[in-house]
Amino acid sequence: MKTILTGIKPTGEIHLGNYIGAIKPALELAKIDDYSPVYFVADYHGLTKMTDAEEFRHLSYGVAATWLALGLDPNKVIFYRQSDIPEIFELNWILSCLSSKGLMNRAHAYKAIVDENRSVGRESDYGVNMGLFNYPILMAADILMFKTDVVPVGKDQIQHIEIARDLAESFNHLYGKTFVLPEYNIQEETAVLPGLDGRKMSKSYGNTIPLFEEPAKLQKLINKIKTDSLPPESPKDTENSILFMLYKEFATDAEIEEMKERYAKGIGWGEVKQELFQVINRFIERPREKYKELMASPATIDRILKEGAEKARAISTPFLQEIKDKVGF
Ligand code: ADP
Ligand code: TRP
Secondary structure, three states: EEEEEEEEEEOOEEHHHHHHHHHHHHHHHHOOOOEEEEEEEEEHHHHHOOHHHHHHHHHHHHHHHHHHOOOOOOOOOEEHHHOOOOHHHHHHHHOOOOOOHHHHEEEEEEEHHHHHHHHHOOOOOOOOOOOHHHHHHHHHHHHHOOOOOOOEEEEHHHHHHHHHHHHHHHHHHOOOOOOOOOOOEEEOOOOOOOOOOEEEEEEHOOOEEEEEOOOHHHHHHHHHHOOOOOOOOOOOOOOOOOHHHHHHHOOHHHHHHHHHHHHHHHHOOOHHHHHHHHHHHHHHHHHHHHHHHOOOOOOHHHHHHHHHHHHHHHHHHHHHHHHHHHOOO
8 A cells, every 4th residue: 555645734715726736636546545545734834824813723624624525535534634743743853953954945935935035135034934944844744754655746846745755865864764755746637727817826826716615706706717809709719718728627528529619619708607607616516515514513624633633643653753763762
């Protein structure tokens, strides 16, 4: 059995891009018999950005409820809150003492902020907290603690998995073989979903369509998606159409073929938006109800996550002991 592990941080409402790019592929991988899946709410990672306690709590429940509403089975997947597993933070410290500061200086997320600060003439570390700086080490601890073989993530996370591998190798070299070297799994065929303005759909750009939006609001947001000014009767190109890209993710094969023909013949954007709304709404109708039920019952979510944490700690507690013995505690 191979361990497959991934986490999502609670820093905003889950949107269609998160679903297509991260949750849907992870749920599909969880069905493969050779994999033993470990999925978690990366709340300590979220804390690097969140300062409003109520909002943070709400978003953490939201990430958990989203996975469950979309069909994650807690009997098959070890599913927990990162902050319920204190061993991860002990390992985080041990790994911190093996991480060179120079390596962290070169981590993309941090480097991007520094470059941006410099370009506008600000002090280079403006707005950077130590949690953000140390982020890749905590992520390595998440991964290495569960002897993870495969990490399904988006392209932006590749460097983090490489850092986890480097740290695992350093530790193994110093103290003997202990950690498994993780590999990443990128869903090449999964498109990066564009948002309302055509850029990557992202919380940071404020251009998202939240996954569990109510129907009226959902239709409104879809109507906002940018299109060109071709008249309805003009033939249209599916290749560069954001509407088509979204449609493809939720429609059946027959519907997709039909839509392609209608593009070729000429179809009005208003009509495409209407159809797009129908297929997305059809897909989310039931998960949205489930999501609402769960969000109205945080105690249910807590119970499921606590049970998951017990299973996770059955692995992390003895493994941390082994690690500490090797290090010389
Ligand atoms: P955001 O950019 O909204 O802050 P995150 O960085 O928290 O999203 O991403 C969580 C997961 O969702 C990652 O695995 C990421 O690759 C995936 N993801 C985010 N936005 C998109 C998108 N527009 N298309 C496809 N996948 C995405
Ligand atoms: N850094 C990931 C993201 O921003 C979230 C995350 C935290 C994660 N720990 C992880 C992903 C461990 C995979 C494995 O999306």
